[in-house]
Amino acid sequence: MPTQPVIEVEHLNVKYGDFHAVKDLSFHVGRGELYALLGTNGAGKTSTLEAVEGHRPATSGTVRVFGSDPRDRRGVRPRTGIMLQESGFSPDLTVRESVRLIGRLSRRTDSVDRLLGVVDLTRKAGTKVSQLSGGEKRRLDFATAVYGTPELVFLDEPTTGLDIQSRDALWEAVDRLREDGSTVVLTTHYLEEAQQRADRIGLMHQGVFHREGTVSELTRTLPATVRFSLAPSAPALPLPAVPQGDGSFLVETTGLQDDLRALLNWAHDHGAELRDLQAGPTRLDDVFRAIGSE
Numbered sequence: 001m002p003t004q005p006v007i008e009v010e011h012l013n014v015k016y017g018d019f020h021a022v023k024d025l026s027f028h029v030g031r032g033e034l035y036a037l038l039g040t041n042g043a044g045k046t047s048t049l050e051a052v053e054g055h056r057p058a059t060s061g062t063v064r065v066f067g068s069d070p071r072d073r074r075g076v077r078p079r080t081g082i083m084l085q086e087s088g089f090s091p092d093l094t095v096r097e098s099v100r101l102i103g104r105l106s107r108r109t110d111s112v113d114r115l116l117g118v119v120d121l122t123r124k125a126g127t128k129v130s131q132l133s134g135g136e137k138r139r140l141d142f143a144t145a146v147y148g149t150p151e152l153v154f155l156d157e158p159t160t161g162l163d164i165q166s167r168d169a170l171w172e173a174v175d176r177l178r179e180d181g182s183t184v185v186l187t188t189h190y191l192e193e194a195q196q197r198a199d200r201i202g203l204m205h206q207g208v209f210h211r212e213g214t215v216s217e218l219t220r221t222l223p224a225t226v227r228f229s230l231a232p233s234a235p236a237l238p239l240p241a242v243p244q245g246d247g248s249f250l251v252e253t254t255g256l257q258d259d260l261r262a263l264l265n266w267a268h269d270h271g272a273e274l275r276d277l278q279a280g281p282t283r284l285d286d287v288f289r290a291i292g293s294e
């Protein structure tokens, strides 16, 4: 028997006065999934997340989390960790006090020292929140969201402002959470992070899902691409290529292997160098660009 989804959103609408921010949105997130909600600026991701987190009532439609209304503080909140885009810590508390306080409110148990180690804030344990850098505050936010390994974790732009080491550490911690069975809902503008990690993606634009599915479902509707640069004196190419204005060319193809072979043979025969050659399936960035042109 299939297990009940952790999140069930049916015909969600969110309106701000006359402005219709989320329009009849429906989606499910299954237990243990990493679901990424992506989209253009102002697409309605935060409005959707707020409704699912129980921070904003839906104008209409239903949202169920663990089968309950997400505003049900007793049933849903202890099972859920939330990392918002902006932290709401008290500036006068220390890092350790903040983790302890939020941990106590969650009613879950965990080791504060372990968590501070995970986010590399052990040396800052006694520092007041007001004295943390932006990246350190994000890491503290993450630590409090994952306190006690919640069954469901919302990560709203978790890596914004983090350096590469901190990002790697955060994603390692997310991997551990998932090994422990947690379900993760993510929003990010770093598409490569979603492309690498999400089981499924909901791609929003102007309040609706433009596309929804696995990364390969989203990208396989668009052709693969080959990019390269050539010396201006190079002979005519063997296939249609669009000059990009900076000396580079773009080939869009549904037969990547054959076209790449033709291009490499042509370069070999003419002694031409294909500089900065890149070939591969469509990336999520390309799907995003396609939204604007459809």
Ligand SMILES: Nc1ncnc2c1ncn2[C@@H]1O[C@H](COP(=O)(O)OP(=O)(O)OP(=O)(O)O)[C@@H](O)[C@H]1O
Residues within 6 Å of the ligand: 016, 019, 021, 039, 040, 041, 042, 043, 044, 045, 046, 047, 048
């Ligand atoms: N409190 C509000 N009052 C009026 N309009 C709002 C309010 N909050 C959001 N909006 C509008 O609703 C739309 C969706 O906003 P939302 O923050 O959900 O988008 P988003 O996808 O999270 O955007 P971004 O990627 O830019 O953070 C935007 O056009 C925004 O201006």
